[in-house]
Amino acid sequence: MKRWLKIYLEKPELAGIVFLVLLTIVFQIQTDGIFLSPQNVQGILGILPEMAMVAIGVTLLMICGEFDLSVGSVFALTPMIMAVLIESGTPFILAFPAGLLAAALVGFTNGALTIRFNIPSFITTLGMLFVARSITVVISGGFPPFLPADALPKELFTHYVGPGDMFRMSFFWFLAIAILASLLLSRTNFGNWVRATGGFLPAARSMGIPTARVKIACFMICSVLAGFAGTIQVMRLGAPLPSIGEGLELQAVAAAVIGGTALTGGVGTILGGIIGATLIRVIDNGLVLSQVDANWFKLAIGSLTIFAVVVNAWLRSKAKAMKVET
Amino acid sequence: MPEPIIRFQDVHKWYSGVHALKGVTLDIYPNEALGLVGDNGAGKSTLINILSGTESRSSGEITLEGKPINFATPRQAMDRGIETIYQYNSMVPSMSIARNMFIGREPLKMSIGGIGWLDQERMRSESVSAIADVDLHLRSPDAIVGELSGGQRQGVAIARAMHFKSKVMILDEPTNHISVKETQKVIGFVRSLKDQSITSVFISHNMHHVFDCCDRVVAMRLGEIVMDKRIEETSIEEVSNIL
Numbered sequence: 001m002k003r004w005l006k007i008y009l010e011k012p013e014l015a016g017i018v019f020l021v022l023l024t025i026v027f028q029i030q031t032d033g034i035f036l037s038p039q040n041v042q043g044i045l046g047i048l049p050e051m052a053m054v055a056i057g058v059t060l061l062m063i064c065g066e067f068d069l070s071v072g073s074v075f076a077l078t079p080m081i082m083a084v085l086i087e088s089g090t091p092f093i094l095a096f097p098a099g100l101l102a103a104a105l106v107g108f109t110n111g112a113l114t115i116r117f118n119i120p121s122f123i124t125t126l127g128m129l130f131v132a133r134s135i136t137v138v139i140s141g142g143f144p145p146f147l148p149a150d151a152l153p154k155e156l157f158t159h160y161v162g163p164g165d166m167f168r169m170s171f172f173w174f175l176a177i178a179i180l181a182s183l184l185l186s187r188t189n190f191g192n193w194v195r196a197t198g199g200f201l202p203a204a205r206s207m208g209i210p211t212a213r214v215k216i217a218c219f220m221i222c223s224v225l226a227g228f229a230g231t232i233q234v235m236r237l238g239a240p241l242p243s244i245g246e247g248l249e250l251q252a253v254a255a256a257v258i259g260g261t262a263l264t265g266g267v268g269t270i271l272g273g274i275i276g277a278t279l280i281r282v283i284d285n286g287l288v289l290s291q292v293d294a295n296w297f298k299l300a301i302g303s304l305t306i307f308a309v310v311v312n313a314w315l316r317s318k319a320k321a322m323k324v325e326t
Numbered sequence: 327m328p329e330p331i332i333r334f335q336d337v338h339k340w341y342s343g344v345h346a347l348k349g350v351t352l353d354i355y356p357n358e359a360l361g362l363v364g365d366n367g368a369g370k371s372t373l374i375n376i377l378s379g380t381e382s383r384s385s386g387e388i389t390l391e392g393k394p395i396n397f398a399t400p401r402q403a404m405d406r407g408i409e410t411i412y413q414y415n416s417m418v419p420s421m422s423i424a425r426n427m428f429i430g431r432e433p434l435k436m437s438i439g440g441i442g443w444l445d446q447e448r449m450r451s452e453s454v455s456a457i458a459d460v461d462l463h464l465r466s467p468d469a470i471v472g473e474l475s476g477g478q479r480q481g482v483a484i485a486r487a488m489h490f491k492s493k494v495m496i497l498d499e500p501t502n503h504i505s506v507k508e509t510q511k512v513i514g515f516v517r518s519l520k521d522q523s524i525t526s527v528f529i530s531h532n533m534h535h536v537f538d539c540c541d542r543v544v545a546m547r548l549g550e551i552v553m554d555k556r557i558e559e560t561s562i563e564e565v566s567n568i569l
Contacts, residue, residue, distance in 0.1 A: 010470070189432035190441045192421075196429050199418040206380070206416055207430040208401030266420040 012260025013272030049174030057222035059273030065198035065265030073132035075245030078227030107223025111216035199266025337386030361540035419472035477508025
């Protein structure tokens with residue numbers, strides 16, 4: 001028992017990796033080799049970065065012991081602010097950071113409200129989900145603003161590159177962010193504070209960690225990543241729809257949990273969040289290719305999430321029993 | 327008699343109408359092991375929280391090595407060499423020993439604005455030597471603290487405090503939630519502090535534990551010190567009767 005718990009605490013993403021490999025094999029057989037064909041892999045990798053970057057932020061925040069349900073709305077708000085500014089004549093070089101700044105502000109507000117009034121972030125960010133979505137629709141004026149084709153540097157974000165046009169540029173942004181976030185969490189003192197804050201708040205406090213600032217920083221990173229991911233989706237689609245990212249918050253939480261992040265904080269890895277996001281995309285794609293009714297998608301993700309949480313909770317209760325064990 | 331390392335002079339604390347400390351005056355001498363006993367609500371936790379920076383006093387004066395102190399945060403107290411070990415809340419169970427040893431005081435290879443790259447080699451090697459210094463035998467600094475027994479965890483907490491060269495160690499009920507066998511170990515740790523020239527304040531409900539490892543016992547009741555004697559001048563019965 002202790003051995004399993006140790007494996008879970010040290011490599012929480014392991015189960016997700018095993019499951020990802022198994023599913024890939026199943027889909028590959030089921031689709032007679034279409035699943036891993038270059039064309040299909042190109043399709044999966046082309047849209048994976050958007051959700052995976054949101055999952056990275058949500059995972060980091062969950063490890064810090066908090067939730068963010070507003071990421072789906074920030075995903076739409078950020079590019080909308082950028083688009084509205086561009087439409088009114090602001091150059092991309094200013095409009096783009098303005099959008100990200102708005103995302104950072106949303107994150108700061110989420111964090112500051114949660115900490116100042118000591119309320120569950122689940123509720124704070126649920127409110128922010130509606131607020132940010134509403135602002136998005138209002139500033140769009142009901143119609144998505146028109147974005148001239150040459151207004152966005154798509155070659156930097158969404159163009160295809162690499163052998164056989166295998167990757168979009170967004171994949172490299174995602175890769176860079178994933179590596180930076182992983183290093184931040186595992187190799188810096190800030191990462192140590194995040195884990196301590198989420199792992200056991202009283203201990204982190206008594207050891208002098210500025211837990212409020214650590215949490216607010218994580219809220220802000222999470223929001224900015226969601227905003228950046230949304231901006232990339234808008235560049236890919238070419239139009240800033242006010243409805244993008246709906247339901248994304250729950251998929252991101254599901255990705256984090258499937259990747260082994262504990263709901264109670266302290267345990268999890270960035271890689272786990274990415275594995276979870278990949279699994280969700282793979283299930284989505286694989287079900288379609290296997291010609292299964294696409295409505296089974298949510299059932300698959302839902303069951304997987306519940307399964308992951310049950311295993312998670314069980315291991316957690318064992319960990320808790322060990323905490324007071326003598 | 328040497329100069330006291332810590333001096334409380336007429337320290338008061340009010341909590342919205344409750345007079346929790348009624349003018350406590352207490353000298354703690356260097357390298358002394360002081361046992362602080364008293365019933366729940368006697369004021370011992372309040373007194374200790376003020377010293378460790380988690381609460382502020384209402385009035386009175388506290389000096390450390392002759393200089394007045396007034397800590398706003400536990401970190402300020404730690405930086406001045408006052409380390410507190412709580413029942414079980416100074417370790418993060420989901421993190422490794424090496425990471426727990428250095429929470430908030432991580433050695434960095436390089437940093438910008440206080441955030442930087444961990445020196446993990448140093449964290450590992452220094453944890454190993456710090457743990458060995460308190461005669462604790464643990465397999466690896468990468469072991470998860472959640473796997474350790476309660477006594478081992480207190481051992482790591484004490485090793486951590488010693489590693490950071492604390493002058494005064496406050497042990498707030500360190501033997502709670504720990505088995506009898508493990509308790510002996512923790513008491514052994516407290517005794518060994520003397521050899522390291524560390525002053526300790528040991529808070530406990532259990533009179534036997536206090537008499538096992540302290541030089542002097544101070545009893546509190548209703549916010550006041552009601553007894554202050556050397557261990558050899560008193561007995562468990564006498565202290566129990568006063569409380």
